[in-house]
Amino acid sequence: MTNPPIPFRPPVGLRLxxxxxxxxRAFDEEMAAAGGSMAIWQVLIAxxxxxxxxxxxxxxxxxxxxxxxTHHLNGMEKSGLVTRARNPENRRVHAVELxxxxxxxxxRLREVALGFNHRLRDGLADEDLxxxxxxxxxxxxxxxxxS
Amino acid sequence: MTNPPIPFRPPVGLRLxxxxxxxxRAFDEEMAAAGGSMAIWQVLIAxxxxxxxxxxxxxxxxxxxxxxxTHHLNGMEKSGLVTRARNPENRRVHAVELxxxxxxxxxRLREVALGFNHRLRDGLADEDLxxxxxxxxxxxxxxxxxS
DNA sequence: TATTGTTATACTCTATAACTATA
DNA sequence: TATAGTTATAGAGTATAACAATA
Numbered sequence: 001m002t003n004p005p006i007p008f009r010p011p012v013g014l015r016l017x018x019x020x021x022x023x024x025r026a027f028d029e030e031m032a033a034a035g036g037s038m039a040i041w042q043v044l045i046a047x048x049x050x051x052x053x054x055x056x057x058x059x060x061x062x063x064x065x066x067x068x069x070t071h072h073l074n075g076m077e078k079s080g081l082v083t084r085a086r087n088p089e090n091r092r093v094h095a096v097e098l099x100x101x102x103x104x105x106x107x108r109l110r111e112v113a114l115g116f117n118h119r120l121r122d123g124l125a126d127e128d129l130x131x132x133x134x135x136x137x138x139x140x141x142x143x144x145x146x147s
Numbered sequence: 148m149t150n151p152p153i154p155f156r157p158p159v160g161l162r163l164x165x166x167x168x169x170x171x172r173a174f175d176e177e178m179a180a181a182g183g184s185m186a187i188w189q190v191l192i193a194x195x196x197x198x199x200x201x202x203x204x205x206x207x208x209x210x211x212x213x214x215x216x217t218h219h220l221n222g223m224e225k226s227g228l229v230t231r232a233r234n235p236e237n238r239r240v241h242a243v244e245l246x247x248x249x250x251x252x253x254x255r256l257r258e259v260a261l262g263f264n265h266r267l268r269d270g271l272a273d274e275d276l277x278x279x280x281x282x283x284x285x286x287x288x289x290x291x292x293x294s
Numbered sequence: 295t296a297t298t299g300t301t302a303t304a305c306t307c308t309a310t311a312a313c314t315a316t317a
Numbered sequence: 318t319a320t321a322g323t324t325a326t327a328g329a330g331t332a333t334a335a336c337a338a339t340a
Contacts, residue, residue: 011263119290186329217300218330
């Protein structure tokens with residue numbers, strides 16, 4: 001009836017989550033100091049890198065639901081960062097575009113992101129990062145494939 | 148007035164965040180199916196692996212604030228998973244202990260976590276994971292060190 | 295006064311369900 | 318009917334500030 005200690009070592013997924021949390025938190029702080037946020041930055045990237053896509057695709061590329069993206073876009077539109085206009089050829093589609101303020105914020109946040117990543121990569125060779133990203137991809141694929 | 152596309156490649160930090168999100172989400176789903184959650188699992192691990200620590204240390208090991216941990220413990224106490232009793236030697240300290248239900252849930256979630264990690268590691272050699280975790284540590288350290 | 299933890303409150307991100315507009 | 322997106326609502330996780338209990 002005693003309670004023998006169970007040998008225990010934190011699993012790899014937890015290591016990944018903890019590291020990602022620490023990195024995201026530090027990144028968020030720098031984004032906030034520059035007038036942005038992680039979510040805003042992701043939307044700006046998504047809009048900037050695939051201007052033609054509809055919102056559903058945009059949301060998918062961010063890993064969130066369409067309604068969640070609407071939520072973020074509402075805030076960004078209210079802040080004057082983006083505009084949404086119906087596409088004349090298919091008026092169901094809303095074309096999301098950056099305003100000048102949105103473009104300016106994108107450039108500012110990009111500076112922050114580039115600087116952050118430069119610091120993040122300190123002491124890490126490109127080869128290390130390539131392998132690292134390869135394993136990231138593998139983990140994500142393993143996690144999401146049906147057992 | 149045209150809009151020349153700015154060459155752009157998602158930074159590494161974003162890759163890390165996206166992979167962690169995908170993995171965490173899949174993990175959360177399995178935890179939920181077993182009656183738990185990521186937060187509950189982390190508390191159980193923290194309590195289980197360092198029973199002597201006070202709540203502040205517990206929170207720190209989870210990367211959250213003390214008040215946030217209280218929030219989780221309130222829920223877990225209400226669910227009958229943990230008890231909190233004052234330490235007679237220093238009555239400011241609340242000793243967090245698992246109830247039998249908490250122990251049972253720990254074991255159940257551990258099964259889920261072990262199975263998940265087994266699947267997660269599919270096709271990855273220990274050597275790969277060692278290097279991977281080393282880089283995770285490095286990234287976390289780089290992110291949190293003052294620039 | 296300092297330490298430990300809780301309460302009160304609020305913010306952000308996320309989701310689902312029901313809805314509107316358009317095709 | 319099907320598709321694109323929005324609105325309404327809710328839940329989880331987090332934080333800060335003020336507080337109570339104890340030392």
